[in-house]
Amino acid sequence: MRIGDLATACGLTAKTIRFYEQAGLLHAPPRTSGGYRDYPSEVTSRLAFVGDAQSAGLTLAEIRSILALRDSGEAPCSHVTNLIHEHLADIEKRMSELRKTRTALRGLADRAAGTDPSTCTDADICSIIGGSTRG
Amino acid sequence: MRIGDLATACGLTAKTIRFYEQAGLLHAPPRTSGGYRDYPSEVTSRLAFVGDAQSAGLTLAEIRSILALRDSGEAPCSHVTNLIHEHLADIEKRMSELRKTRTALRGLADRAAGTDPSTCTDADICSIIGGSTRG
DNA sequence: GTAGACCTTCCAGCGCGCTGGAAGGTCCAG
DNA sequence: CTGGACCTTCCAGCGCGCTGGAAGGTCTAC
Secondary structure, eight states: HHHHHHHHHHOOOHHHHHHOOOOOOSOOOOOOTTSBBBOOOOOOHHHHHHHHHHHOOHHHHHHHHHHHHTTOOOOOHHHHHHHHHHHHHHHHHHHHHHHHHHHHHHHHHHHTTTTTTTGGGGGGSOOOHOOOOOO | HHHHHHHHHOOOHHOOOOOOOETTOOOOBBBBBTBBBBBOTTTHHHHHHHHHHHHOOOOOOHHHHHHHHHHHOOOOHHHHHHHHHHHHHHHHHHHHHHHHHHHHHHOOOOOHHHGGGGOOOOOSHHHHHHHHHOO
């Protein structure tokens, strides 16, 4: 199976598949006599795994580490479990940051609603934003 | 006031201030006879504004657009209000994506808790993750 | 034999907000 | 006059996951 067919089958581009190979997610496949990559069909399930893991929020580096464990014959279960919990913690952190920013922005939106542009003087640059800590 | 003093006063580095100038957030200041940047003290409040706007989640490009309006003599109020609402919408979107990913990860964590590594076969790569769409 | 669809490699850039380093100039204290 | 603290410019890289393009090779259909 050539790279274009594999790409179509997996909903990726040939570029992306070459990139995954270079990133260590895929083994280099055998080549045809003309130098074309010639993939066995099992690669589709490996790529499906990569997609599943990505949609779970894992990075390519993490996915590579899982695949490397599996390729070396070990069950990556506990490694995967750790990664999952790390990502959950990371998501909580990012969500709390977003909530903080959202609170700040809502305050600004409230202030903006009560702002009259004609009273906005140049010295402040912008009284909606700028006054928050200085005024 | 030289760049290092301004940096100290604003809690930034000289590098960052030069970068801001190059990014169009600061006007190029006059120079001393030796070629050093010589800032008027008002620049501190401009930099404070940049910091306030950044902590509200605005990008440097957006902040530049606000400053450009102000520099041209217009009150940027309505522009700023638009930006605030766009960012609020963006935050909601990102939070809902994070919630979705979190739900997926929690499902995986539950599955992981019930997984016995010895039953994990190579064909699946990882039954915790990989089985999610193919199991 | 030729068009064109596919493949190959390599190098570069995206966005974002800086940060680091090299190679050199300026200014002040001792 | 020397050291060193500061400044200047320019170029490069970070992380992340691709994506684009150039320059060329291969295979198939007509």
